[in-house]
Amino acid sequence: MQQKPTRARILDAAHDLMLTIGLARATTKEIAKAAGCSEAALYKHFASKEELFVGVLQERLPRLGPLLHRLAEDPGERSVEENLAEIARLASHFYAQSFPIAASLYAETKLKRRHADSMQEMGTGPHMPIEALDAYLRAERDAGRIDPRADTFAAASLLLGACAQRAFAYDSTIGKQPPQPVDEFAAALARTLLAGISR
Numbered sequence: 001m002q003q004k005p006t007r008a009r010i011l012d013a014a015h016d017l018m019l020t021i022g023l024a025r026a027t028t029k030e031i032a033k034a035a036g037c038s039e040a041a042l043y044k045h046f047a048s049k050e051e052l053f054v055g056v057l058q059e060r061l062p063r064l065g066p067l068l069h070r071l072a073e074d075p076g077e078r079s080v081e082e083n084l085a086e087i088a089r090l091a092s093h094f095y096a097q098s099f100p101i102a103a104s105l106y107a108e109t110k111l112k113r114r115h116a117d118s119m120q121e122m123g124t125g126p127h128m129p130i131e132a133l134d135a136y137l138r139a140e141r142d143a144g145r146i147d148p149r150a151d152t153f154a155a156a157s158l159l160l161g162a163c164a165q166r167a168f169a170y171d172s173t174i175g176k177q178p179p180q181p182v183d184e185f186a187a188a189l190a191r192t193l194l195a196g197i198s199r
Helices: 006-021 028-035 039-045 049-060 064-073 080-107 109-121 128-142 152-172 182-197
Strands: none
Touching (some): 006 028, 006 039, 028 039, 028 049, 049 080, 049 109, 064 080, 080 152, 128 152
16 A cells, blocks of 8 residues: 555544644654654644644635635625524534644643744734634625625624634533534524524
């Protein structure tokens, strides 16, 4: 059986380690070892641990960004409610998988600051999905499919905030209460949000 390319092995190892021990504790040395390569080889593909983290988010987790950008350019034939439900479903999966990875950052103030500075230098960060959803909702507002007075940034923040909170809340209550199925949650969230911004 042919071995995966080095870059793919590094991403897989980083994803596994970041999920199990957290971003803060997953060192590049451990990631390289798990990937079956040297730390020098890891740095040939990723300039920093932060760049590797972004690679994991973009290539190993549900892809929220492309969906949001596509919908902002062309909302398509589906209703706003259907689009919002799809966004909420994907965002719920994304945050459920990214929350355990990034949560360890909040335990170390200096590490969190360094991480935030690196994200800013790379032109990325947790604000990007909100801005992309805001752009989609503005496109819908301009097309006359939602209320012209709708605060699209607030609506985007509410939808994605609810999805992130769902990941946090259910991660904290594992074994105590089964979560509402994602499809039901996404549909209810889209319907509720739309009630506040529809024409």
